Amino acid sequence: MERREFLKKCILVVAGASVPVSALTLIDPKKVFAENPDIQWAFLVDTNKCVGCGFCVKACKVENDVPLDANVSRTWVERYVYTKDDRRYVDSPKAALNGFTESRIDLGRGEFKDIDPKSVGKAFFVPKLCNHCSSPACTQVCPVGATYKTDDGVVLVDRKWCIGCGYCIMACPYAARFFHPVYNVADKCTFCYHRLSKGLDSACVNACPFGARKMGNIHDKEDPITQIIMNERVGVLKDEFGTKPQAFYIGLAQEVR
Amino acid sequence: MKSHVWRPLYVVIAFVVALLVFRFFYVPNDFGSGKRGFMYSFHRKSNEMEWKNQPAKYGVSGRERMHEYCSACHGAIVKVRTEKLHGIIPCEDCHGPAMNHPENPEKLNIDRSRELCLRCHTNLPYTTSERKRIPGINPKTHNTGLECVKCHNPHNPSLEGMK
Numbered sequence: 001m002e003r004r005e006f007l008k009k010c011i012l013v014v015a016g017a018s019v020p021v022s023a024l025t026l027i028d029p030k031k032v033f034a035e036n037p038d039i040q041w042a043f044l045v046d047t048n049k050c051v052g053c054g055f056c057v058k059a060c061k062v063e064n065d066v067p068l069d070a071n072v073s074r075t076w077v078e079r080y081v082y083t084k085d086d087r088r089y090v091d092s093p094k095a096a097l098n099g100f101t102e103s104r105i106d107l108g109r110g111e112f113k114d115i116d117p118k119s120v121g122k123a124f125f126v127p128k129l130c131n132h133c134s135s136p137a138c139t140q141v142c143p144v145g146a147t148y149k150t151d152d153g154v155v156l157v158d159r160k161w162c163i164g165c166g167y168c169i170m171a172c173p174y175a176a177r178f179f180h181p182v183y184n185v186a187d188k189c190t191f192c193y194h195r196l197s198k199g200l201d202s203a204c205v206n207a208c209p210f211g212a213r214k215m216g217n218i219h220d221k222e223d224p225i226t227q228i229i230m231n232e233r234v235g236v237l238k239d240e241f242g243t244k245p246q247a248f249y250i251g252l253a254q255e256v257r
Numbered sequence: 258m259k260s261h262v263w264r265p266l267y268v269v270i271a272f273v274v275a276l277l278v279f280r281f282f283y284v285p286n287d288f289g290s291g292k293r294g295f296m297y298s299f300h301r302k303s304n305e306m307e308w309k310n311q312p313a314k315y316g317v318s319g320r321e322r323m324h325e326y327c328s329a330c331h332g333a334i335v336k337v338r339t340e341k342l343h344g345i346i347p348c349e350d351c352h353g354p355a356m357n358h359p360e361n362p363e364k365l366n367i368d369r370s371r372e373l374c375l376r377c378h379t380n381l382p383y384t385t386s387e388r389k390r391i392p393g394i395n396p397k398t399h400n401t402g403l404e405c406v407k408c409h410n411p412h413n414p415s416l417e418g419m420k
Binding site for chain 1: 288290291292293296297298299300301304305307308309310311312313314315317345346347349350353354372375376377379381382383384385386387388391396
């Protein structure tokens with residue numbers, strides 16, 4: 001071996017040995033993912049567990065300053081009653097703020113329908129809220145850019161920028177938006193964005209004693225809620241509208257829309 | 258070209274310039290779209306922070322963590338509660354939001370109303386719903402006008418624990 005050759009090889013060996021071990025380990029995608037969480041919030045409703053107590057509605061209204069007595073709400077619970085002669089009734093008196101304390105059906109405009117307990121076939125409760133769609137119709141129609149989808153999947157309304165035209169309220173297929181009686185702008189469920197960013201559950205998830213409402217990060221494959229959405233039989237509301245809703249329902253009946 | 262063509266054109270140009278100048282000063286410069294694109298997420302960026310900074314009212318999340326938090330001071334009563342049927346109900350559902358309790362609010366506004374209990378304990382003839390598992394009464398005949406807590410202990414609702 002020549003002297004020049006020897007020196008060259010020495011340099012190579014030293015350079016090779018000085019590379020830290022960490023530089024040689026392969027990048028673990030899970031680790032990278034955990035450090036840069038790609039959050040995409042999704043909601044899961046287990047309709048089988050809901051008893052219609054309305055604690056979620058109360059908690060939501062208190063948490064988000066929606067007047068309790070105003071007949072608007074960011075979330076609500078619907079009651080479905082099927083009679084044995086196959087008549088179907090749906091109601092949600094005061095958005096179920098005080099639960100369902102009567103068996104008669106609220107037909108609206110002060111009219112009620114008494115139902116004979118013996119004729120009830122099946123009945124169940126379905127909590128509803130904004131679906132935080134992937135392709136939300138409401139944000140498309142906003143003429144001033146006041147409502148939008150955040151990068152983590154929540155649809156919000158800019159209260160300072162909203163002109164109150166009401167296009168979004170009409171565009172939402174789920175009637176999840178309403179006109180806020182105090183701020184006089186469009187208002188809707190925010191998934192309790194302020195709570196999520198503080199690491200808390202949303203007020204309705206927090207208040208539900210039965211675990212009928214849950215929330216998770218659908219981009220995190222380890223998330224228990226994502227596991228349920230991926231592995232169990234879940235449905236979404238009004239899939240045919242193409243809005244790609246991000247609120248998933250377990251035990252969805254055909255009549256629930 | 259003659260001046261009668263130029264004159265209205267100047268007006269139009271002046272109008273457009275005025276509009277652009279107005280827009281330049283009026284539209285906040287953090288207006289833009291996120292990764293959802295112009296169609297779904299054209300918005301004022303600082304509004305996201307405005308929503309995030311809203312104060313929360315309901316305190317610690319999750320039933321277990323809430324029990325843990327509350328039992329730091331109210332240990333005995335939380336223990337009774339968690340062992341009994343009503344253990345599944347978060348404390349704040351009846352006791353009210355307690356984010357900064359005991360500083361602010363110093364005292365919680367407890368809902369002891371009959372209506373609160375009737376949310377779950379009204380007897381509804383829905384045998385297929387989860388509601389059937391909860392014992393229910395007819396609010397029109399069962400001790401009307403009396404608050405439930407006069408006889409029943411909400412922390413230990415079993416009928417042996419009646420006051």
